[in-house]
Amino acid sequence: MSSEDFNKRLFKYLDDHQKDYIQRLSDAVAIPSVSAWPDHRPEVFRMVQWTKSFMESLGIAVELADVGEQKLADGTKLKLPDVILGTYGNDKLKKTVVIYGHLDVQPAQVSDGWDTEPFVLTEKNGKLYGRGSTDDKGPVISWLNVIEAYQKLNEPFPVNVKFVLESMEEYGSEGLEDLLKSLKNTFLSGVDYVVISDSYWLGKEKPCLQYGLRGICYFFIDVESSTKDLHSGCFGGTIHEAMTDLIAVMSTLVDDQGRILIDGIYDEVAQLLPEEAEIYKRITFDVKAYSAEAGVDKTIQQDKEQILMHRWRYPSLTLHGIQGAFDGVGCKTVIPRHVIGKFSIRIVPNMKIATIEKLVEKHVKNVMEKRNSPNKVSVKLEHGGDYWLADPNHPQYVAARRATVVVHGIEPDLTREGGSIPITLTFQEQTGKNVLLLPIGASDDGAHSQNEKFDVSNYMNGMKVMGVYFQEVARV
Ligand SMILES: NCC(=O)N[C@@H](Cc1c[nH]cn1)C(=O)O
Ligand SMILES: [Zn+2]
Ligand SMILES: [Zn+2]
Numbered sequence: 001m002s003s004e005d006f007n008k009r010l011f012k013y014l015d016d017h018q019k020d021y022i023q024r025l026s027d028a029v030a031i032p033s034v035s036a037w038p039d040h041r042p043e044v045f046r047m048v049q050w051t052k053s054f055m056e057s058l059g060i061a062v063e064l065a066d067v068g069e070q071k072l073a074d075g076t077k078l079k080l081p082d083v084i085l086g087t088y089g090n091d092k093l094k095k096t097v098v099i100y101g102h103l104d105v106q107p108a109q110v111s112d113g114w115d116t117e118p119f120v121l122t123e124k125n126g127k128l129y130g131r132g133s134t135d136d137k138g139p140v141i142s143w144l145n146v147i148e149a150y151q152k153l154n155e156p157f158p159v160n161v162k163f164v165l166e167s168m169e170e171y172g173s174e175g176l177e178d179l180l181k182s183l184k185n186t187f188l189s190g191v192d193y194v195v196i197s198d199s200y201w202l203g204k205e206k207p208c209l210q211y212g213l214r215g216i217c218y219f220f221i222d223v224e225s226s227t228k229d230l231h232s233g234c235f236g237g238t239i240h241e242a243m244t245d246l247i248a249v250m251s252t253l254v255d256d257q258g259r260i261l262i263d264g265i266y267d268e269v270a271q272l273l274p275e276e277a278e279i280y281k282r283i284t285f286d287v288k289a290y291s292a293e294a295g296v297d298k299t300i301q302q303d304k305e306q307i308l309m310h311r312w313r314y315p316s317l318t319l320h321g322i323q324g325a326f327d328g329v330g331c332k333t334v335i336p337r338h339v340i341g342k343f344s345i346r347i348v349p350n351m352k353i354a355t356i357e358k359l360v361e362k363h364v365k366n367v368m369e370k371r372n373s374p375n376k377v378s379v380k381l382e383h384g385g386d387y388w389l390a391d392p393n394h395p396q397y398v399a400a401r402r403a404t405v406v407v408h409g410i411e412p413d414l415t416r417e418g419g420s421i422p423i424t425l426t427f428q429e430q431t432g433k434n435v436l437l438l439p440i441g442a443s444d445d446g447a448h449s450q451n452e453k454f455d456v457s458n459y460m461n462g463m464k465v466m467g468v469y470f471q472e473v474a475r476v
Helices: 003-016 018-029 038-057 137-152 176-182 242-250 274-281 287-294 304-312 353-371 395-408 424-431 456-475
Strands: 061-065 069-071 077-079 083-088 096-102 122-124 127-129 160-166 193-196 208-213 215-224 316-323 338-347 376-385 413-417 435-437 453-455
Touching: 003 018, 003 137, 003 456, 018 038, 018 127, 018 137, 018 456, 038 061, 038 077, 038 083, 038 137, 038 160, 096 137, 096 424, 127 456, 137 160, 137 456, 160 176, 176 424, 193 395, 193 424, 193 456, 208 395, 208 435, 215 242, 215 353, 242 316, 242 338, 242 353, 274 304, 287 304, 304 413, 338 353, 353 376, 395 435, 395 456, 424 435, 453 456
Parallel strands: 096 160, 096 193, 193 435, 208 413
Antiparallel strands: 061 083, 069 077, 083 160, 122 127, 127 453, 215 338, 215 376, 316 338
């Protein structure tokens, strides 16, 4: 049978089973596998077991790798979720593809402003709303659905597949880097390509392939002022307040133009070369739609090239929150005794995590010295992940481009991504092979945000691209 004929059968099979795929995603979304919530760790374990059972039902050999314990801020220890290592096929004559994905999700609660229950997949106008629908349960399940479709069509699978599915990605992939290093000469030896579907198109219509990611350095600034919370009427104006110190420090980190104010932070950022500047001009990107997706009236930069550069090739600093601060409704006249400020810096070529860590420590120390405060202040790099860049002309990218053309009838843009998948570089280093980012979700999916969703059309077309990608990559 020609590949065109098989593709027709594959696409029909996938289309005919749309309902089953939505039900499967709904079952996965119903498990609130939030890695950042320690009390939800059993749910993360349940998600691992759910996926293991699904994989085993497809004849994938599954091994669970223990990656140790997580030490929480209060000193308690919590078991890290096992990493799923799956092996599908072991034919020496076939190429071997490693598929990485994650089963944990960002926190979500209706009170954050969701229109529906975040852990109940809700279909409205062709969109599937639910936490993890696009990040990253939808894409992970898509890969597995495609394997099932090949089986049901009695079609030999074109490649061997090795799965690495973790459940701490949204919390810095703790334990995974060491695991991959230990697997270099065993599970990861002899692989040919690595592919990751855990990112989004640049727009809503046009597919893309990505060859770059920013890294991340996530910091905690801990300020402690007293042994207990205090009445602001009795003590206000007489003691050095922890929150006042913390806000003073946090307000010195970034200016209103998004420029990071930490001395030396831009020193290692790669210079923009004329050839690179040209790349941004060729990319399809709708600035108005971007603002609309963010729900803002005005972005810092106005032109397309500048926005893309500030997403992909310049660092950014975001203030995320303050643990221990009063954030309830109403008024509470308290002086919090202990607050932890959280911020992250997205890092780009050629910034080094160790340099960033030193510069941030120095900056906080300088600001605090000027304040003459007796409070205990410490800075901690909670987790760090490197930036990553690959060669978009590599044959694996050519294979994925062909697959995209078959399904979408259009060449994908070759783009980068402003977010981070910290383990991508480790895969590249430990396998020595090309890594491809193959996004299937749309730019407005709202990962990490309220009302995260995955379009049914992206789910269906994403599986089709994955199905054809396996054939194309088998040939290169
Ligand atoms: N889909 C990728 C993603 O969302 N990655 C996270 C990774 C991360 C790192 N620290 C906390 N989360 C991201 O925020 O980019
Ligand atoms: Zn993700
Ligand atoms: Zn995410």
